[in-house]
Amino acid sequence: MSYFVPIFLFLGIIVLISAVFIVKQQTAAIIERFGKFTSVRNSGIQLKIPLIDKVAGRVNLRIQQLDVIVETKTKDDVFVRLKISVQFQVVKSNVYDAFYKLEDPQNQITSYVFDVVRSEVPKMKLDDVFERKDDIAIAVKSELNQSMTDYGYDIIKTLVTDIDPDQQVKIxxxxxxxxxxxxxxxxYEAEAERIKIVAKARAEAESKRLQGQGIADQRREIARGLEESVEVLNNVGINSQEASALIVVTQHYDTLQSIGEETNSNLILLPNSPQAGSDMLNNMIASFVASNQIGEEMKKRNEQLGLKTPKKKDKPKPESGYDDDFDDDLSSL
Incomplete structure (x- = not known):
């Protein structure tokens, strides 16, 4: 008999160990007795009858996530792939239904997601799918809640996490x-160019206005100068016609002088009409005659004032720039 004592002790320890089991946090254990449901055990140290009761399975009570990829067609005939994320949880009070009524809950959820998405998306255009993805998620959650509640599952949230159209459509x-x-x-570039053009036109208009004002002032001063010149010439016995001819020739030679000062100028002056050369010659002769008259008048004034007339060789050139001998030759004409 002494030999059986250790054996009985060993068997007792094995039976005791098999009678004790541990259930983890957020987990429920299903106990069956001879294949029949007996109870649901929650987290902690639990006891069962050895060789009679057994742990048939364990149910996860934490929130789980299932990602479902659905390919379907939109209203405007564009194929698109949607990724639906479903967050679900087993209701603690319905562990029996969750364990015994559904063999594969994830496949069941996947089937419902496919059904809802393929009934909602074909009603929308591609742009509406992007804009109304929250409506698709709400429709999926509503359908899943109605179906999965009877099986002990609670749908926490559904999300449309990705919308991927066909590659050619994206291009x-x-x-x-x-x-x-x-x-x-x-x-925007055209508007900027228009603003530049308008600003440039305004600047050019202002520039031309100021330029015109300057030209007007310049011509006004020239007119005043001409008026004074004609008045001076009239005082020495030169009529207005001869004075005008003298002024024209003087301006003509001033212009030629200013053009001659330009070293890189290629300008050639030609008469613009057949009478232009004759008119120019007549004007030159008239100006020379007027210049000669001015010189004679100055001589007479000097003699009246008692001034000595310089000799021929010492006689300076008049301010008009012409020699008296040359004037004498012209007067003979």
Whole structure:
């Protein structure tokens, strides 16, 4: 008999160990007795009848997530892939239903997601799918709650985490977007160019206005100078016609002098009519005659004042720039 004592002790320890089991946090254990449901055990140290009761399974009470990828067609015949994330949880009071009524709850949820998405998305265009993805998620959650509650599952949240159209559609959408942005950029560039043109036109108008004002002032001063010159010439016995001819020739030679000062100038002056050369010669002769008259008048005035007339060799040139001998020759004409 002494030999059986250790054996009985060993068997007792094995039976005691098999009667004790541990259930983890957020987990429920299903106990069956001869294949029949007996109870649900929660987290902690639990006891069961050895060789009679057994742990048939364990149910996870934490929130789980299932990602479902659904490919379907939109209203405008564009194929698109949607990724639906479903967060669900076993109701603690319905562990029996969750364990015994559904063999594979994830496949069941997947089937419902496919059914809802493929009934909602074909009603929308591609742009609406992106804009109304929350409506799709709400529809999926509503359908799943109605179906999965009877099996002991609670749908916490559904999310449309990705919308992926066909690759060619994405390329076309990017091209459309790029074209729209180029159009906007072109409009802004055109507006900027218009502003530049308007500003430049205003600046040119202001410049021309000031330039015209300056020319008007210049011509006014020239007119005053001509008036004074004619008046001086009239005082010495030169009529207005001869004075005008003298002034014209003087301006003509001043112009030629200013043109001659330009070293890189290629300008050639030609008469613009057959009578131009004759008119120019007549004007020159008239100016020379007027110059001679001015010289004679100055001589007479000097003699009246008692001034000595310089000799021929010492006689300075008159201010008009012409020699008296040359004037004498012209007067003989």
């Amino acid at each position: 076309a959408m990017n091209r459309i977007n790029a074209s729209e942005r180029e159009k906007v950029a072109a409009e």
